[in-house]
Amino acid sequence: MIRLEAVDVLAGDRVVLAPTSLELAEASVALVGPNGSGKSTLLRLLNGLVLPSHGRVHVDGDEPEHALAAVRRRVGFVFTDPDAQLVMPTAVEDVALSLRRTGVPRSERDARARELLAAQGLAALADRSVRELSSGQRQLLALTSVLATDPAVLVCDEPTTLLDLHHARRVADVLLAAPAQLVVATHDLDLAARTRRALWLDAGRVVADGAAADVVAAYRASAAS
Numbered sequence: 001m002i003r004l005e006a007v008d009v010l011a012g013d014r015v016v017l018a019p020t021s022l023e024l025a026e027a028s029v030a031l032v033g034p035n036g037s038g039k040s041t042l043l044r045l046l047n048g049l050v051l052p053s054h055g056r057v058h059v060d061g062d063e064p065e066h067a068l069a070a071v072r073r074r075v076g077f078v079f080t081d082p083d084a085q086l087v088m089p090t091a092v093e094d095v096a097l098s099l100r101r102t103g104v105p106r107s108e109r110d111a112r113a114r115e116l117l118a119a120q121g122l123a124a125l126a127d128r129s130v131r132e133l134s135s136g137q138r139q140l141l142a143l144t145s146v147l148a149t150d151p152a153v154l155v156c157d158e159p160t161t162l163l164d165l166h167h168a169r170r171v172a173d174v175l176l177a178a179p180a181q182l183v184v185a186t187h188d189l190d191l192a193a194r195t196r197r198a199l200w201l202d203a204g205r206v207v208a209d210g211a212a213a214d215v216v217a218a219y220r221a222s223a224a225s
Protein backbone atom coordinates (compact mmCIF):
# COMPACT_ATOMS: atom_id res chain seq x y z
CA MET A 1 0.00 0.00 0.00
CA ILE A 2 1.31 3.41 -1.04
CA ARG A 3 0.05 6.48 0.79
CA LEU A 4 0.65 10.16 0.13
CA GLU A 5 -0.52 12.51 2.87
CA ALA A 6 -0.74 16.15 1.79
CA VAL A 7 2.44 15.80 -0.25
CA ASP A 8 3.70 18.65 -2.37
CA VAL A 9 6.94 19.24 -4.25
CA LEU A 10 8.18 22.78 -4.71
CA ALA A 11 11.24 23.91 -6.65
CA GLY A 12 11.89 27.48 -5.60
CA ASP A 13 8.55 29.19 -6.06
CA ARG A 14 7.49 26.69 -8.71
CA VAL A 15 4.88 24.07 -7.80
CA VAL A 16 6.00 20.79 -9.36
CA LEU A 17 3.36 18.76 -7.51
CA ALA A 18 0.44 20.50 -5.80
CA PRO A 19 -0.70 19.13 -2.40
CA THR A 20 -1.78 15.56 -3.08
CA SER A 21 -3.29 12.91 -0.81
CA LEU A 22 -3.98 9.43 -2.10
CA GLU A 23 -3.77 5.74 -1.35
CA LEU A 24 -2.73 3.24 -3.99
CA ALA A 25 -3.65 -0.34 -3.15
CA GLU A 26 -4.46 -1.68 -6.62
CA ALA A 27 -2.23 -4.27 -8.29
CA SER A 28 -1.50 -1.83 -11.11
CA VAL A 29 -1.76 1.95 -11.35
CA ALA A 30 -0.94 4.15 -14.36
CA LEU A 31 -0.02 7.84 -14.34
CA VAL A 32 -0.96 9.64 -17.54
CA GLY A 33 -0.82 13.29 -18.54
CA PRO A 34 1.08 15.71 -20.73
CA ASN A 35 4.82 16.40 -20.63
CA GLY A 36 5.81 18.23 -17.47
CA SER A 37 2.63 17.37 -15.56
CA GLY A 38 4.47 15.80 -12.62
CA LYS A 39 4.34 12.05 -13.38
CA SER A 40 8.05 11.37 -12.95
CA THR A 41 8.11 13.54 -9.84
CA LEU A 42 5.32 11.48 -8.28
CA LEU A 43 7.13 8.23 -9.14
CA ARG A 44 10.41 9.51 -7.73
CA LEU A 45 8.73 10.29 -4.42
CA LEU A 46 8.11 6.55 -4.05
CA ASN A 47 11.76 5.60 -3.75
CA GLY A 48 13.23 8.76 -2.30
CA LEU A 49 14.78 10.10 -5.52
CA VAL A 50 12.63 13.19 -4.82
CA LEU A 51 11.66 14.20 -1.28
CA PRO A 52 8.37 15.95 -0.48
CA SER A 53 8.56 19.63 0.39
CA HIS A 54 5.63 19.04 2.74
CA GLY A 55 3.62 16.00 3.79
CA ARG A 56 4.49 12.35 4.04
CA VAL A 57 5.00 9.43 1.70
CA HIS A 58 4.52 5.86 2.97
CA VAL A 59 5.42 2.75 1.03
CA ASP A 60 4.16 -0.35 2.83
CA GLY A 61 4.47 1.60 6.09
CA ASP A 62 7.98 2.99 5.56
CA GLU A 63 8.79 6.58 4.65
CA PRO A 64 11.48 6.96 1.97
CA GLU A 65 12.68 10.05 3.80
CA HIS A 66 13.45 8.10 6.98
CA ALA A 67 14.00 4.52 5.83
CA LEU A 68 15.59 4.94 2.43
CA ALA A 69 17.50 1.65 2.39
CA ALA A 70 14.42 -0.37 3.42
CA VAL A 71 12.25 1.36 0.83
CA ARG A 72 14.80 0.89 -1.96
CA ARG A 73 15.02 -2.83 -1.16
CA ARG A 74 11.28 -3.15 -1.72
CA VAL A 75 10.77 -0.72 -4.59
CA GLY A 76 12.20 -1.72 -7.97
CA PHE A 77 12.63 1.17 -10.41
CA VAL A 78 12.61 0.76 -14.20
CA PHE A 79 13.69 3.75 -16.30
CA THR A 80 12.85 4.68 -19.89
CA ASP A 81 16.39 3.95 -21.00
CA PRO A 82 17.57 0.49 -19.93
CA ASP A 83 21.18 1.60 -20.34
CA ALA A 84 20.68 3.61 -17.14
CA GLN A 85 20.51 0.37 -15.18
CA LEU A 86 22.34 -2.39 -17.05
CA VAL A 87 25.80 -2.51 -15.51
CA MET A 88 27.29 -5.91 -16.35
CA PRO A 89 28.87 -7.03 -19.66
CA THR A 90 26.48 -9.92 -20.38
CA ALA A 91 22.79 -10.51 -19.82
CA VAL A 92 23.24 -13.44 -17.44
CA GLU A 93 25.76 -11.52 -15.34
CA ASP A 94 23.39 -8.59 -15.03
CA VAL A 95 20.59 -10.78 -13.67
CA ALA A 96 23.08 -12.63 -11.43
CA LEU A 97 24.17 -9.30 -9.93
CA SER A 98 20.57 -8.61 -8.90
CA LEU A 99 20.40 -12.06 -7.31
CA ARG A 100 23.53 -11.27 -5.31
CA ARG A 101 21.74 -8.27 -3.85
CA THR A 102 18.91 -10.53 -2.72
CA GLY A 103 21.20 -13.04 -1.05
CA VAL A 104 21.07 -15.97 -3.50
CA PRO A 105 24.27 -17.98 -2.85
CA ARG A 106 27.02 -17.45 -5.38
CA SER A 107 26.97 -21.09 -6.53
CA GLU A 108 23.30 -20.81 -7.51
CA ARG A 109 23.23 -17.41 -9.14
CA ASP A 110 24.23 -18.31 -12.68
CA ALA A 111 21.70 -21.16 -13.00
CA ARG A 112 18.95 -19.11 -11.37
CA ALA A 113 19.70 -16.13 -13.64
CA ARG A 114 19.42 -18.40 -16.70
CA GLU A 115 16.08 -19.68 -15.43
CA LEU A 116 14.77 -16.15 -15.00
CA LEU A 117 15.94 -15.18 -18.50
CA ALA A 118 14.35 -18.31 -19.95
CA ALA A 119 11.07 -17.49 -18.21
CA GLN A 120 11.01 -14.21 -20.18
CA GLY A 121 11.90 -15.96 -23.44
CA LEU A 122 15.44 -14.53 -23.29
CA ALA A 123 17.44 -17.75 -22.87
CA ALA A 124 19.25 -17.23 -26.17
CA LEU A 125 20.52 -13.83 -25.01
CA ALA A 126 22.08 -15.04 -21.75
CA ASP A 127 25.71 -14.92 -22.87
CA ARG A 128 25.37 -12.06 -25.34
CA SER A 129 27.03 -8.74 -24.69
CA VAL A 130 24.46 -6.30 -23.34
CA ARG A 131 25.74 -3.72 -25.83
CA GLU A 132 24.78 -5.94 -28.78
CA LEU A 133 21.14 -6.23 -27.74
CA SER A 134 18.39 -4.12 -29.29
CA SER A 135 16.76 -1.53 -27.04
CA GLY A 136 13.68 -3.74 -26.75
CA GLN A 137 15.80 -6.70 -25.68
CA ARG A 138 17.70 -4.47 -23.25
CA GLN A 139 14.47 -3.23 -21.67
CA LEU A 140 13.24 -6.81 -21.22
CA LEU A 141 16.61 -7.64 -19.67
CA ALA A 142 16.50 -4.61 -17.35
CA LEU A 143 13.03 -5.66 -16.26
CA THR A 144 14.19 -9.25 -15.65
CA SER A 145 17.05 -7.93 -13.50
CA VAL A 146 14.75 -5.69 -11.47
CA LEU A 147 12.21 -8.49 -11.00
CA ALA A 148 15.05 -10.78 -9.85
CA THR A 149 15.27 -8.62 -6.73
CA ASP A 150 11.67 -9.64 -5.94
CA PRO A 151 10.35 -6.11 -5.38
CA ALA A 152 7.04 -5.53 -3.60
CA VAL A 153 6.50 -2.42 -5.73
CA LEU A 154 7.61 -1.94 -9.32
CA VAL A 155 7.88 1.72 -10.32
CA CYS A 156 8.36 2.33 -14.05
CA ASP A 157 8.93 5.64 -15.79
CA GLU A 158 7.84 5.33 -19.42
CA PRO A 159 9.24 1.82 -19.82
CA THR A 160 7.92 1.33 -23.36
CA THR A 161 8.75 4.73 -24.88
CA LEU A 162 11.81 3.58 -26.83
CA LEU A 163 10.29 0.32 -28.02
CA ASP A 164 8.56 -0.91 -31.16
CA LEU A 165 5.00 -2.18 -30.87
CA HIS A 166 6.03 -5.79 -30.43
CA HIS A 167 8.48 -5.08 -27.60
CA ALA A 168 6.18 -2.51 -26.01
CA ARG A 169 3.52 -5.18 -25.86
CA ARG A 170 5.94 -7.75 -24.42
CA VAL A 171 7.21 -5.35 -21.77
CA ALA A 172 3.62 -4.46 -20.87
CA ASP A 173 2.77 -8.16 -20.56
CA VAL A 174 5.72 -8.70 -18.19
CA LEU A 175 4.85 -5.64 -16.10
CA LEU A 176 1.22 -6.60 -15.73
CA ALA A 177 2.03 -10.23 -14.90
CA ALA A 178 4.67 -9.33 -12.29
CA PRO A 179 3.83 -10.25 -8.68
CA ALA A 180 4.76 -6.70 -7.59
CA GLN A 181 2.39 -3.75 -7.27
CA LEU A 182 2.93 -1.81 -10.50
CA VAL A 183 3.01 1.99 -10.67
CA VAL A 184 3.80 3.13 -14.20
CA ALA A 185 4.00 6.58 -15.76
CA THR A 186 3.39 6.29 -19.47
CA HIS A 187 2.38 7.94 -22.71
CA ASP A 188 1.61 4.41 -23.97
CA LEU A 189 -2.15 4.57 -23.53
CA ASP A 190 -2.59 0.92 -24.52
CA LEU A 191 -0.44 -0.01 -21.52
CA ALA A 192 -2.20 2.53 -19.26
CA ALA A 193 -5.62 1.16 -20.23
CA ARG A 194 -4.57 -2.34 -19.20
CA THR A 195 -3.88 -1.29 -15.58
CA ARG A 196 -6.54 -1.29 -12.86
CA ARG A 197 -6.51 2.38 -11.94
CA ALA A 198 -5.22 5.49 -13.65
CA LEU A 199 -4.42 8.97 -12.40
CA TRP A 200 -4.41 11.79 -14.92
CA LEU A 201 -2.02 14.56 -13.97
CA ASP A 202 -2.02 18.05 -15.37
CA ALA A 203 0.22 20.91 -14.21
CA GLY A 204 1.17 19.09 -11.03
CA ARG A 205 -2.37 18.11 -10.03
CA VAL A 206 -4.34 14.90 -10.20
CA VAL A 207 -7.29 15.96 -12.36
CA ALA A 208 -8.92 12.53 -12.77
CA ASP A 209 -8.60 9.28 -10.85
CA GLY A 210 -10.53 6.10 -11.43
CA ALA A 211 -10.82 2.88 -13.40
CA ALA A 212 -8.00 2.95 -15.95
CA ALA A 213 -10.29 2.33 -18.92
CA ASP A 214 -12.43 5.37 -18.03
CA VAL A 215 -9.58 7.75 -17.20
CA VAL A 216 -7.61 6.79 -20.30
CA ALA A 217 -10.69 7.22 -22.51
CA ALA A 218 -11.27 10.71 -21.05
CA TYR A 219 -7.61 11.62 -21.51
CA ARG A 220 -7.63 10.38 -25.12
CA ALA A 221 -10.78 12.39 -25.80
CA SER A 222 -9.22 15.55 -24.34
CA ALA A 223 -6.12 15.14 -26.49
CA ALA A 224 -8.25 14.70 -29.60
CA SER A 225 -10.25 17.87 -29.00
Ligand SMILES: Nc1ncnc2c1ncn2[C@@H]1O[C@H](COP(=O)(O)OP(=O)(O)OP(=O)(O)O)[C@@H](O)[C@H]1O
Nearest residue numbers: 011014016033034035036037038039040041042185
Ligand atom coordinates in the same frame (compact mmCIF):
# COMPACT_ATOMS: atom_id res chain seq x y z
N1 LIG B 1 14.11 19.72 -9.47
C1 LIG B 1 13.33 20.47 -10.25
N2 LIG B 1 13.49 21.81 -10.30
C2 LIG B 1 12.70 22.58 -11.06
N3 LIG B 1 11.71 22.11 -11.83
C3 LIG B 1 11.52 20.79 -11.81
C4 LIG B 1 12.29 19.90 -11.04
N4 LIG B 1 11.85 18.65 -11.24
C5 LIG B 1 10.84 18.75 -12.13
N5 LIG B 1 10.63 20.03 -12.46
C6 LIG B 1 9.59 20.55 -13.37
O1 LIG B 1 8.37 20.06 -12.88
C7 LIG B 1 7.52 19.70 -13.95
C8 LIG B 1 7.10 18.26 -13.81
O2 LIG B 1 8.18 17.42 -14.20
P1 LIG B 1 8.05 15.84 -14.37
O3 LIG B 1 9.36 15.37 -14.85
O4 LIG B 1 7.53 15.26 -13.11
O5 LIG B 1 6.94 15.73 -15.50
P2 LIG B 1 6.44 14.47 -16.31
O6 LIG B 1 4.95 14.46 -16.19
O7 LIG B 1 7.17 13.26 -15.91
O8 LIG B 1 6.79 14.86 -17.81
P3 LIG B 1 7.23 13.94 -19.09
O9 LIG B 1 5.95 13.36 -19.64
O10 LIG B 1 7.85 14.92 -20.02
O11 LIG B 1 8.19 12.91 -18.59
C9 LIG B 1 8.27 20.03 -15.21
O12 LIG B 1 7.87 21.29 -15.65
C10 LIG B 1 9.72 20.04 -14.77
O13 LIG B 1 10.48 20.88 -15.58
Ligand SMILES: [Mg+2]
Nearest residue numbers: 039040041157
Ligand atom coordinates in the same frame (compact mmCIF):
# COMPACT_ATOMS: atom_id res chain seq x y z
MG1 LIG C 1 8.51 12.03 -16.89
